[in-house]
Amino acid sequence: MSEIPSDRSYLSSHEWAMPTDDGLVVVGISEHAAQELGELVFIELPEKGDEVQYDSQFGEIESVKAVSELNSPVSGKVVEVNTALSDSQDAISDSPFVDGWMIKVAPADDSGLTKLLDASAYEAQLHGS
């Protein structure tokens, strides 16, 4: 297992949230989650303008074997979607922390971000499980 980036925080269900300089929050899934899923075949993401809720489902991701929920690590409004993922999910498998980002969110006041796990707490959860 490679490094877990410390520039972002995590939901226990393996989604990450990374604040950007322009006040947005980028959302994706961890390398651990991508490896657990295996070969990906389909992703459903919200559309620009949709609202997402902290720790609630914002999309679905399907591997060859199974369907998994994607839970949002942040509440707010979707301002950008990584639409390239709908054609190929390879970026999620190959680069889950960078190219495999899923949505960018303008966080609400009560965004939930403070409730997320930091990298070391998330890493501890992975090793404990």
Added chain:
Amino acid sequence: MMKTVLNSAHQRHGARLVEFGGFEMPVWYSGLTAEHHAVRQRAGVFDLCHMGRFEIVGDDPIAALDKVVTQDVSRMKKGQVRYSLVCNDEGGVLDDILIYRLPDRLWLVVNAGNRDKLLTWFAERMQGAKVIDHSDNLAMVALQGPLSCSLLAPHIQRSGQRALADLGYYRIAAARINLTSSEIEGWVSRTGYTGEDGFELYIASSSAESVFDALLDLSEDVIPCGLGCRDTLRLEAGMPLYGHELSQHQDPISAGLSFGIALEKKGGFIGQQALEQINSDGPEQQLRGFVVEGRRPARQGAAILHQGQTVGEITSGSPSPTLGVAIACGYVASKIPEEARLKVDLRGKEADLTPHPLPFYRRSTETA
């Protein structure tokens, strides 16, 4: 969770392990799609030790077994393997099995998840014979794919100098197996669950790991394969999977498995009357194959729709590595014409289903 004797081999070969049928089993090693293509184009090795291996013993084990399975065992020749169902009185399927008529004994291979259920069922319902469970001391590994015969043949000696290539499809023979440092005795059958040519080896559990590794060392073309590709291979080949196409509430005639049912069998069998009734009335539903529009696979339980009404349910669905599209099969009410325009409800979004004959894939050259 139970482990097969090959569990440490799976870990050595980098398997991702998951629970299946009560066992910790490899779902893939290198990746499902690569393993799928390896079996279609070259060869792959599977651990099948999780399946149940039973022997029927008694004064007349064939007659006793005939009362509890749908196939006509009395008509099987020595060395033959046959697909059969075990049904309840209502014609529902308790398991689908292979029956092996060896020269001097009678074997069954049953699904991992149904082992205990069948042991109980046979104990209660089979008269004049009993079941010996050899699953722990007898291992089972498969080599599947078009290169299987040429790779394996130099290492298999059958009685009477007969060649492995001459072993017919769905035949079993005793063999001396020279894959490892010492020759071992075992059995080899030309059977499988992939739609490719291939063999299944039955050997003492103590030899399982060395045989598994030796099969992988036969050639760089051979890779270990997990249950993930076993499922996509069998789905393409139109083979049912218990718990998906088959259950205690599902009859085998609707599933298109009449070839495994000897309705006219003398002496009767459990479920015969119910199956005769279904056969004469015609099944109310039929298992059909589909190509699913778009990239999103249809999964078990998804509703099949006709003009907005639910007329059936998906039983299995997956991307098909060989066809390059999403495929699925499911039960549809028989009254719906085969050419009807159907849709599938993919968790709130509808996708078109294009009827596709089963199987989705048939290998080009049949074996003897």
